[in-house]
Each structure stands twice: as C-alpha cells, then as structure tokens.
Amino acid sequence: MSHVTMEDVAKAAGVSRALVSLAYRNAPGVSTASRERILKTGSDLGYRHNRIAAALASKGGKTLGVHLLDLHNDVFADMFDGIRETLDSTGHHLVLSVGTIDGSLDLSALHTLQQSRVTAIIAAGLLLSDAAAHEIAAATPLICASRVIDGLDSVSADDHEGARLATQHLIDLGHSRIAFLANPPSDGYGLRLAGYHFAMRAAGLPPLVAPSAYSRDIAARDTTALLATATPPTAIIAHNDQAAFGALDAAADRGVAVPEELSIVGYDDSSPSRAPGTALTTVAIRGREIGQLAAQAALARLDDRSAPPLRTILTPRLAVRATTAPPAR
Amino acid sequence: MSHVTMEDVAKAAGVSRALVSLAYRNAPGVSTASRERILKTGSDLGYRHNRIAAALASKGGKTLGVHLLDLHNDVFADMFDGIRETLDSTGHHLVLSVGTIDGSLDLSALHTLQQSRVTAIIAAGLLLSDAAAHEIAAATPLICASRVIDGLDSVSADDHEGARLATQHLIDLGHSRIAFLANPPSDGYGLRLAGYHFAMRAAGLPPLVAPSAYSRDIAARDTTALLATATPPTAIIAHNDQAAFGALDAAADRGVAVPEELSIVGYDDSSPSRAPGTALTTVAIRGREIGQLAAQAALARLDDRSAPPLRTILTPRLAVRATTAPPAR
C-alpha cells in the first residue's frame, strides 16, 4: 500500500525532499550522481510517485480528460488513437471517461472529469445540449470532437457534405425512394439529416425520414417497419454504421437481399464495416485524424486561453463497397 | 478555471470549511437547513468539489482503476459495461486506462494508475508477464479479467474448454485438416491452443498450428500463407474474432468460399461477429458477466485484503453461425 513517501526516499538516500522531487521529474538542478542514487533507492524502497499530491501542490498538472460517448462504437476508438498519438509525446497524461449511448451519463461524467481537475477535456460524440456544454467549458476548456458547438473549439467532419455524398451516390445509382434512418434530434447532430434533405430536394425527390436511435436493435426494428410499408424504400441511409448494421439485420431477417433489393449506406467507416462479408458502403469521417487535430487544439488552447475558438472541419469521402447497387426494377 | 474553493463557499454561507465538507459528502452531523443553504451557495458560486485534494486528505478514496487492453476489440467494451454496471451503485469512481494491442503499454499504464492512487485495479486482457503482474499487485490489489494468474484474483472464461468445443465442432462436421491460428505465446494465453491440441489428440488428428498475432491484418497475411500450402486446411480456428476476421479477409481475397471450401471459427463472440453478413461461428465468453464478477471481486478484495485469491471461471459456449459447414470433399 502506497506507504513509502518522498520523505522516506530522501532520508534513505541522505538528501532532502526537494531534491528527490526534482530528481523524479528529471528537472535541472540535480547532479547526475545524486539523481541516479535517488532513483535507485526509490525503486529499492518501492516508491511510487504520488500524482495526486503532485497535482495538488502544483495546482493543475499535465492531465487531460478524454470523454468518449460509447466504447462499442469503433469510431471512438479511432479518435482515441489519434488523441493518444499526438499527446503521448508531450508528456501529458490522460484520464478517460465513458458515457452511454443515450448520452444520459455525459453530464455527470464530465463533472467527474472536472472534479479530478484535468486541465482540459476532449469530448468525442457529446450528446449534451449546447448550453450544458458551455457550462462545462466555463470551468474547463472543452474541445469538441466530431461535433461543432459555437464558441467552443471543435474538430469534426463535414456531416452535411457526408450525407449529401451518400444521398447523391444513391440518386446516381437510380434510386428515388431513399429513406433516412435518423438519430434522435439533439443539439449538434442535425447536419446529416440536413445534408440528406439538401440532396433530395436538389434532385426533386420526396424525403422519407424514419426517426430511429443510436442502437443497432432499435434501428433493426425501425427498418423492419419501414420495409413493411406499402411502397418500401429501395435504399436506406443510416445515420451511423451501428444503425446500418441494424438495417442489415432487419433485411436479413426479412429475407430482403442486399444490395439487389435494398441498398444500405452507413456512416463512420468503422472497422466492422470493412469486414469482407459486410462490406458496407459508408461515409468515411477519418476518426483518427479528428482525434489528432482535437488533441492539437487542446494543446493550443492550453497555450492561450483567450485565443478565439478554433473550428476545424474535415471533408469526408464516400467508401463505396458492396451494399449499394442500382434498384431492382 | 477551478478557482472557487471550499473556503469561499464557507465564507459566503457564513459557516466553517469543515461544515461545508460534511455537507458535500452528505455526512451526518449537519442540519438539513445548513446543508441546503451550503449546497445552494456552492452551486451559485460554481463550486466543484476537488477530488484531488479530497483523495489526498482522506488517504485513498473511492476510485478504482480499470485497464483495457484494446479499445478496438468489442469484448473489452462488454467487460467494461459489466464493471460499470456493478460498480456504479456503490458510489465508486472509475478511472480508465487503455493499452495497445501488443501489450507494450500495459506496464506503464498500470504504473500511471498506481500513481493516481486508485484503491484497486481491474485489468482486462493483460499481456504482462505473471511476474510483472505480481509486482504491480504488491502495491495495489489487481483483479485480472479474462486471464488467470496464480495468486491473484481472476475472473475468466474456461479457454481450454472453449477451444476444445470449437475444435470438436469442426471434427463433428467431418473436418480433419483443422488449423489453429495462434496468438503470440505469452504468460496466461496458452489455454486456447492447449484446448485445441487436446481435442485434436483425442480425435487422433495431427495438429496444425500457424503462429500469428493479435491483428486482423497479420492474421490475414498468415491465413493467406496457410491457404497457399500444398494441402491447405479445410477449417481454421482463430485465437480471437479479430484474427478470424483477418482469416475471412484472406479467404475473400483469394476467392475461397466460406464455409463451402473453408470453415472458420472465431473466439469471443464480439458484436461484429453477429452481423448478418458475417455470422461468424465463435466461442461466446460472456464478457459482460466477466466484468460484473471482476468488479465484485474487486469489492471483496477491498473489503478483506488478506482473503485468499479468488478464482472464478465461467463456462463458454459455442455460438454456431454461418461460417462453419462440413468439408467440401
């Protein structure tokens, strides 16, 4: 049990606490001889630097908080990879927190992060209202990944454009009854739907929006309902890959052939979408890069708290695979 | 900037720090009137309880560390769900750390956890040597999920039995050239291979082991090599689902039909394996339950540090889906 303290190490090494402190942070001002001796006796004694105490004493420290909406969605793992990649070399430490798919834990998770006094928070997939996010940001710099919030640093893909690309792809294939399997409306997540509407309107096609949720099962249920209508769609765009998998489940369940009878497009380009048996046509948002840029934004924010909010928007591209084809007819 | 402190709240509410402290932990010994007034002025001032300072002063606290090997593998998300499920109601806080697929970050991540003075660590998928794990456990109780380490609390599925089940399934289908796509050898992860050997020997069949890695790409490469031999296997058991996906990739790439020409079995029952287009036959290890039990083990350990190591082993079952069939012949 973390009993041995700096004091103990200092005494054992015959030096002062302060010197031990310096040695452990390999700060300048310690002779290499002393440092080595100190580190040696430290490890002999089983000493572990107490980051809690250090953070308190130094008022802050180098810990960043990372909040991920959902561990089951591969895109967040991609973003985390990107974040870690660019942050590891800077000597920052990360403390992770995870929400739930319905966003109900977001606020408390963010509060927990604040309570551990992280210097900044990078949040991926925040489902919070803009107002609540601003409230958090008032106390701790908040960098928003994969969502845009006015007045806050944010890094995201252009969702309007991504959805437009997906819709246009289906239109180009000759589809006209194209449904959009929509996520529940919440601040910051309306752009995919808007992009769909935009493309449909431009083509003079009637939009067909099926409200759904961030859940494979629910998406499957809603797709089933969609396919049971009098004139079912010949193509479906899902608000994300998870929902697209649900749509695939439903199609398989009803014996509807994909893509022969039904085309399906996902959104995210998560790794399961790349499985050969699935080969889901989907919008690639480059999660890893989003993570990297978000981390850089965090660093920049720490560097200058009063800089104007940074907004970075990446251009998505469509990964055409095997779940889309011209309509049967 | 977390500026407002307990002192400020105390002053504003006209009471002492101590009382504010009690109020915020809703400890007994503070009148409901005072408590409400304190909490009110606290939130008015935008006060956020400083967990860092609290942990230091109370020597410890109620934070548990959770270490996950890899965010891209869905089973770890399952385990995390289980952990959080049983821990949330206990008022414990979780701090997460994540390794990399090759295990190279395990040790430093665990050290980081120790430095933030978590009271116990639940580690899922540790790739560390037994010795290193014991070294960690000497300072902080370590609960091992999905792996067994002698002398430590551990919760896992019976890997020997799982691999035996998978192998027997293929034998029953009539296969005789059954290859095992193996993970790199490391402490604690030899049981799947052993179960395979056991079943093959019992059936009088020659084992065919292809060394591979924890990576979809590498598994694909190794499968390709396997399929290029003079007498390629008619069935492959992968050490986990990720590797099985790699095998599927390779088969698709070479135009080998699954399951008609090649049967493939995975291990983990991760959610991508359940996608209708994939429908991977795999061994279900019940990750969520493993997480729950690991969390319970952690609680028990905290309750009695000197209790004998707890070892829980769940029985896996085979989820037979669409990637296995009798050999072509």
Place this chain on the structure above:
DNA sequence: TTGTATGCGTTATCAT
C-alpha cells in the same frame, strides 16, 4: 548543487 519553509484544498480530530 542542495536544503528550508510555505502553501495547495480537503479530510479528520479534536474541541465547543
């Protein structure tokens, strides 16, 4: 290069 003193924001132990 090394040692000393003070403070970080809280909890905990006494009092009152």
Place this chain on the structure above:
DNA sequence: ATGATAACGCATACAA
C-alpha cells in the same frame, strides 16, 4: 450542530 487546527504528500520559491 458547528468551528479551529493539524495532517496528507508533494512543488516551489528562496536561501545557502
């Protein structure tokens, strides 16, 4: 029920 005060383990001037 409430208040004063000493730890907690470390960082950080500052002095030597």
